[in-house]
Each structure stands twice: as structure tokens, then as C-alpha cells.
Amino acid sequence: xxxxxxxxxxxxxxxxxxxxxxxxxxxxxxxxxxxxxxxxxxxxxxxxxxxxxxxxxxxxxxxxxxxxxxxxxxxxxxxxxxxxxxxxxxxxxxxxxxxxxxxxxxxxxxxxxxxxxxxxxxxxxxxxxxxxxxxxxxxxxxxxxxxxxxxxxxxxxxxxxxxxxxxxxxxxxxxxxxxxxxxxxxxxxxxxxxxxxxxxxxxxxxxxxxxxxxxxxxxxxxxxxxxxxxxxxxxxxxxxxxxxxxxxxxxxxxxxxxxxxxxxxxxxxxxxxxxxxxxxxxxxxxxxxxxxxxxxxxxxxxxxxxxxxxxxxxxxxxxxxxxxxxxxx
Amino acid sequence: xxxxxxxxxxxxxxxxxxxxxxxxxxxxxxxxxxxxxxxxxxxxxxxxxxxxxxxxxxxxxxxxxxxxxxxxxxxxxxxxxxxxxxxxxxxxxxxxxxxxxxxxxxxxxxxxxxxxxxxxxxxxxxxxxxxxxxxxxxxxxxxxxxxxxxxxxxxxxxxxxxxxxxxxxxxxxxxxxxxxxxxxxxxxxxxxxxxxxxxxxxxxxxxxxxxxxxxxxxxxxxxxxxxxxxxxxxxxxxxxxxxxxxxxxxxxxxxxxxxxxxxxxxxxxxxxxxxxxxxxxxxxxxxxxxxxxxxxxxxxxxxxxxxxxxxxxxxxxxxxxxxxxxxxxxxxxx
Numbered sequence: 001x002x003x004x005x006x007x008x009x010x011x012x013x014x015x016x017x018x019x020x021x022x023x024x025x026x027x028x029x030x031x032x033x034x035x036x037x038x039x040x041x042x043x044x045x046x047x048x049x050x051x052x053x054x055x056x057x058x059x060x061x062x063x064x065x066x067x068x069x070x071x072x073x074x075x076x077x078x079x080x081x082x083x084x085x086x087x088x089x090x091x092x093x094x095x096x097x098x099x100x101x102x103x104x105x106x107x108x109x110x111x112x113x114x115x116x117x118x119x120x121x122x123x124x125x126x127x128x129x130x131x132x133x134x135x136x137x138x139x140x141x142x143x144x145x146x147x148x149x150x151x152x153x154x155x156x157x158x159x160x161x162x163x164x165x166x167x168x169x170x171x172x173x174x175x176x177x178x179x180x181x182x183x184x185x186x187x188x189x190x191x192x193x194x195x196x197x198x199x200x201x202x203x204x205x206x207x208x209x210x211x212x213x214x215x216x217x218x219x220x221x222x223x224x225x226x227x228x229x230x231x232x233x234x235x236x237x238x239x240x241x242x243x244x245x246x247x248x249x250x251x252x253x254x255x256x257x258x259x260x261x262x263x264x265x266x267x268x269x270x271x272x273x274x275x276x277x278x279x280x281x282x283x284x285x286x287x288x289x290x291x292x293x294x295x296x297x298x299x300x301x302x303x304x305x306x307x308x309x310x311x312x313x314x315x316x317x318x319x320x321x322x323x324x325x326x327x328x329x
Numbered sequence: 330x331x332x333x334x335x336x337x338x339x340x341x342x343x344x345x346x347x348x349x350x351x352x353x354x355x356x357x358x359x360x361x362x363x364x365x366x367x368x369x370x371x372x373x374x375x376x377x378x379x380x381x382x383x384x385x386x387x388x389x390x391x392x393x394x395x396x397x398x399x400x401x402x403x404x405x406x407x408x409x410x411x412x413x414x415x416x417x418x419x420x421x422x423x424x425x426x427x428x429x430x431x432x433x434x435x436x437x438x439x440x441x442x443x444x445x446x447x448x449x450x451x452x453x454x455x456x457x458x459x460x461x462x463x464x465x466x467x468x469x470x471x472x473x474x475x476x477x478x479x480x481x482x483x484x485x486x487x488x489x490x491x492x493x494x495x496x497x498x499x500x501x502x503x504x505x506x507x508x509x510x511x512x513x514x515x516x517x518x519x520x521x522x523x524x525x526x527x528x529x530x531x532x533x534x535x536x537x538x539x540x541x542x543x544x545x546x547x548x549x550x551x552x553x554x555x556x557x558x559x560x561x562x563x564x565x566x567x568x569x570x571x572x573x574x575x576x577x578x579x580x581x582x583x584x585x586x587x588x589x590x591x592x593x594x595x596x597x598x599x600x601x602x603x604x605x606x607x608x609x610x611x612x613x614x615x616x617x618x619x620x621x622x623x624x625x626x627x628x629x630x631x632x633x634x635x636x637x638x639x640x641x642x643x644x645x646x647x648x649x650x651x652x653x654x655x656x657x658x659x660x661x662x663x
Contacts, residue, residue, distance in 0.1 A: 062464070110645065110649070114649050114652050114653065115652065116602075116645070116648050116649060116652065117602050117603065119409075119464055120592075120596065120602050120644065120645070120648055121645060123589050123592065123641075123644065124593075124641040124642070124644040124645040125641065125645070126589070126641070127586070127589060127637040127638065127640060127641035128637075128638050128641040128642060128645075130634070130637070131634050131635055131637050131638035131641065132638065134632070134634040134635065135635060135638070139632075139634075237634065245468060245471075245472055248465070248468060249469075249472075252465060258462050258464070258465045259462065288480065288483060290479040290480055290482075290483045290484075290581075291476070291479070291480050292476070293472055293473075293475060293476030293479050294472070294473055294476025294477050294479065294480055295476070296472050296476070297469050297470060297471070297472030297473025297474070297476050298469075298473055300465065300468065300469035300472060300473075301455065301466065301469040301470065301473065304455075304461050304462070304465050304466060304469060305455075305459060305461065308459065308460065308461055
């Protein structure tokens with residue numbers, strides 16, 4: 001029992017429940033199941049993006065281009081839908097995932113084969129992808145009346161009381177849990193980030209794991225592009241601006257170590273929900289929505305401090321020079 | 330990272346002649362690029378070679394370059410600060426709020442620079458004091474600093490800066506040389522001397538190459554890192570004074586995305602993103618290159634967001650080129 005309590009995920013879950021209970025005292029309806037389902041649905045896209053981001057961070061990289069990827073892919077499928085209303089929706093969704101994966105593959109390629117630091121690559125592609133969204137659209141918007149009803153309604157369509165968007169997020173959470181804990185790729189991702197040198201000796205291609213992580217993150221960002229555009233029923237160049245930071249924040253809050261190799265799917269989901277609950281609670285408790293950015297900042301910093309302490313406690317004295325580094329650093 | 334670190338730098342058996350090394354250096358290559366862009370610009374527009382026009386062109390990069398000097402030192406020491414643009418936003422907001430309370434120009438400058446220093450100290454404390462990774466910390470503080478601006482301003486703007494405050498961003502020292510451009514030149518010399526002619530600069534290189542060896546050599550690694558974050562905050566504060574004075578108003582979205590352009594400038598200047606190598610001269614030339622490119626694209630009526638594609642490509646290509654070149658050289662040697 002104490003071991004379960006000490007786990008990061010349990011702690012985070014308790015904090016979220018306490019937060020919800022606290023907000024419910026200010027606004028009676030906040031803890032109602034319908035409202036909680038709303039918050040989950042609202043956070044679904046962040047959960048999907050954060051799971052991709054998490055995979056990349058596990059391999060000791062970072063993907064700052066996810067939101068730009070989302071904007072470009074969302075714009076591309078929205079324009080296709082507006083220009084050719086006859087295209088089947090399934091094809092558009094496959095295209096969204098494909099375009100996203102291709103953009104992710106560009107990141108992964110630069111990181112894998114040219115060994116450019118991921119932060120530099122994705123800072124560059126962040127501006128390039130968003131700039132491409134502008135070039136593609138010429139700066140114009142795709143509005144709700146230009147999109148087909150099917151395109152708009154799919155994420156909203158209720159199944160067993162929850163919209164398809166929520167079910168999709170649940171399915172992707174399960175898929176990512178399976179991929180990261182039950183497949184060779186997942187194991188390789190953890191190993192590549194935890195100790196790249198040891199991973200190489202164990203026969204793991206670290207570069208390839210990073211490449212695949214970027215492709216996965218890109219594919220999920222592409223899917224999120226379609227979901228975002230259809231949920232908000234509008235596509236323009238600046239959609240989801242700055243959302244890459246939210247995805248990193250969700251991971252950091254969820255206990256994913258920025259140094260790689262540590263973290264769980266459930267942690268990331270809880271990290272995203274933590275942000276989602278705060279975002280939905282601000283208007284309820286009468287705080288300006290402009291405060292959200294500063295709150296995210298404080299939460300990221302606190303989470304980093306907390307993570308660093310949690311990781312230090314382990315005191316892994318396995319190799320002498322590693323131990324020396326830890327006592328000195 | 331360990332595997333990459335070992336192949337990062339190799340000591341050659343024999344150095345080329347000084348002349349040959351100079352000609353093959355990144356700075357000279359970059360200088361040639363700058364000259365080419367200069368020629369291309371003067372061919373593209375007949376108005377380009379006008380002295381006042383060139384003076385206007387410098388405003389494209391002076392404020393960013395001021396921060397880039399400090400950022401260069403930080404990156405050479407193996408850290409990074411992504412919160413610089415957010416520091417500008419917060420410092421500018423603080424100055425705007427002070428104006429509403431009737432603070433005069435000297436007070437405004439002090440508040441702007443003071444806010445920058447405070448933000449830099451906060452970053453430094455988190456990275457050097459608490460030993461946290463600078464990338465995430467400064468992503469967090471970037472959100473925090475700009476977030477505070479949003480809380481204060483929301484969708485409003487501050488204006489009504491005193492008339493004499495405008496001199497920092499719009500005034501000229503002599504003839505076409507603006508205050509900002511002169512400040513840029515002075516700071517280039519100051520940072521050049523600091524990095525290349527002092528013990529402190531030596532320490533910065535050593536820390537970037539091998540922080541552990543630096544510690545064993547008795548270099549106060551944490552103190553140096555803290556000072557570097559403080560310097561970056563200071564330069565961001567100074568840039569905030571210049572930019573606010575030039576624009577004459579403050580919005581929370583001021584200087585949005587500048588952190589990318591500043592990092593690009595530093596890396597384009599030949600500073601290794603992995604730390605340990607780079608020169609101030611390179612950053613100065615890179616500032617001119619980026620200023621000329623964006624100004625030239627502006628003359629051709631290219632929208633700002635398309636320019637950012639060029640900046641992004643510039644960043645990736647300039648980092649990729651030496652890596653590809655080294656790889657080809659290796660392949661030939663083996």
C-alpha cells in the first residue's frame with residue numbers, strides 16, 4: 001500500500017481529485033459526471049499529442065514541432081475537404097495521419113542520420129511547418145460552411161454517451177500503453193533514452209528508435225490536426241499556436257523525465273488531465289483565461305523541480321564514474 | 330549523448346598554415362555569404378544602397394543581436410535560454426505599467442533592465458542553483474514570464490511613453506548611426522573581449538567542452554553559469570528598452586518567437602549547439618546576414634511568416650552542412 005501511494009501516478013491522481021473537489025465547492029456542477037466527461041473530451045486532443053511527445057521524450061529527444069504539424073495537417077485536410085467534398089472521410093483521416101507521419105519523419109531523419117540535436121531540428125521545423133501552412137492556404141481561412149457535414153460531425157458523434165473524440169483518445173491511450181510496454185519498439189524507446197550507450201551495446205539502434213518515435217509523434221499530431229479542425233470547425237494558420245508547450249508540460253507534470261527513459265502512459269494522461277481540469281476550472285472560479293499561460297509556466301517549473309528530486313532519490317550507484325558525476329553535479 | 334560526445338571533436342595531427350585556417354574558417358565563409366547577399370540586395374532594389382536605407386536595415390537585427398551575444402556565451406557553456414523573448418515581454422510590460430504611474434525616462438530604463446536582471450537571476454537560480462536542465466526550465470519560465478504579461482495586460486496595450494524615451498529606439502548618435510546600432514557595436518566589442526580575452530571567457534569554453542573537467546580544475550561552474558543567465562537577462566532587459574522605445578507601445582505578444590531567431594543567429598554564427606566552440610565575430614556577421622536576408626525579402630514583398638520559413642531552413646541547413654561535410658571527409662579518409 002505505501003508503495004502505491006509513493007508512486008507518482010497515484011499522487012497525481014489524488015491531486016486531480018482534490019482539485020476537482022475543491023472546484024466543486026465553488027461551482028456545484030463541476031464534479032457532475034457530465035461535466036467531467038466534457039473536460040475529458042476537451043482534453044482528448046492534448047492527451048493524443050502528449051502521448052506522441054512522451055514517446056519522443058522517452059528516447060531523450062523533444063518534439064517542438066507537434067503544434068505546427070497539427071496546424072499544417074489540419075489546414076491540408078480541411079482544404080481538401082472544402083475543395084473536393086466527394087472525398088471519403090476515411091481517406092482524409094488516413095491522409096492526415098500520413099502527412100503528419102511524413103512531417104515527423106523529416107524531424108526523425110534529421111535527428112537520426114545527421115545527428116542534429118532534436119531541439120534545434122524541431123525549433124526549425126516548427127517555423128517551417130507553420131510557414132508551409134501559410135503558403136498552402138495563402139493566409140485564408142477554411143470556415144465551417146465550406147466543410148462537409150460528415151467531416152465536421154464525426155468527432156462529435158455520441159457512442160454510448162461519449163463523443164467519438166473521447167473514445168478515440170481512450171483507444172490511443174490503450175494502443176500507446178501496448179506499444180510502449182509490450183513491443184520491442186517500446187522497450188527500445190525506454191532503453192535509448194535511459195542509457196544510449198548501454199542500448200547500443202545491447203544491440204538497439206538508438207537512432208532508429210528516435211526516428212520511429214518522431215514518426216509516431218508526427219502521425220498522432222497529424223490525426224490531431226483533423227480532430228482539431230473538425231472540433232473547432234475552422235482552419236487557419238495560427239491554430240494551436242504554442243500548443244507544443246502544453247504537450248511538453250503534460251509530459252513533465254506526468255513524471256516523464258526530460259533526460260529520457262523514465263515515465264508511463266498513465267502519467268502522461270494524468271498530466272494532460274491536470275492541465276485540462278485547470279483550464280476548464282479557471283472561468284468557473286472567476287480567474288481570467290489570460291492567467292492560463294502563467295499557471296502552465298509555474299506548473300512546468302514545479303514539475304521539473306519535483307522530477308529532479310524524485311530521480312535523484314534513486315541513487316543509482318552502478319558505475320563509478322556515473323556515481324562521481326551524480327555526487328558532483 | 331555520450332556516444333556523440335566522443336566523436337564530437339578530434340585533434341588533428343597537423344594544423345594548416347594560419348592563412349589557410351583563416352580562409353577555411355566559418356567566419357570568412359559567412360562573411361562571403363553576407364557580401365553576396367549585400368550585392369544581391371543592391372541589384373534587387375535601386376534604393377538599397379542609400380545610407381539611410383542601410384541604417385533602417387540595421388533595426389532588423391540590432392535588438393536581437395544584443396541578446397544573441399549573451400546567448401552565444403550561454404550556448405558555448407552548454408546551456409540555453411528559450412525565455413529571452415518572454416523576458417522582453419515582461420520587462421516591456423513592467424515599463425508600460427510604470428509609465429501609467431508617471432515614472433520618467435531614467436526610471437523606465439532602470440525598471441526595464443532591472444526586470445531583465447531579475448528574470449535572468451531566476452533562470453540562473455533554477456539551472457545553476459537547483460541543477461535543472463535549462464531547456465525545460467526556460468520553456469517553463471518562457472510560459473511564466475509572458476503569462477504574467479498576459480495577466481497584466483490581457484487584450485490591452487500600454488502606450489503614452491514619454492517623448493524623450495523614444496530616443497533609445499529611434500534616436501541617432503551621429504549622422505545615420507542610430508543609438509541601437511552604436512550600442513550593438515559597443516556590445517560586440519564588450520562581449521568579444523569578455524569571451525576571448527578574459528579568464529571568465531576561458532572558463533565558459535572549458536565548461537562547454539567538459540563541465541566535469543572544469544569542476545576538477547577548480548572553475549566555479551555553477552557561479553559562471555549563474556552569471557551567464559544573469560547576463561542574458563540583462564541583455565534581454567536592454568533589448569526590451571530599445572524595442573519598447575522603438576515601437577512606443579507594449580502588447581503581451583511583443584517579440585513573439587524571437588527566441589528562435591536569436592538561437593538561429595547564434596548557431597549561424599558558428600557557435601556549436603553542443604557547446605564549447607564559437608566566436609563573437611561569427612555572431613556579429615550572422616546578425617548582418619540575417620538582417621540583410623530579412624530586409625532583402627522585405628524589399629521583395631515577402632510576408633513575415635514566409636521569411637520565417639527561410640530562417641528555419643537557414644538554422645537547419647547551417648547546422649547540417651558542417652556535419653555532412655565532415656561525414657564526406659571521413660568517408661574519403663577511411
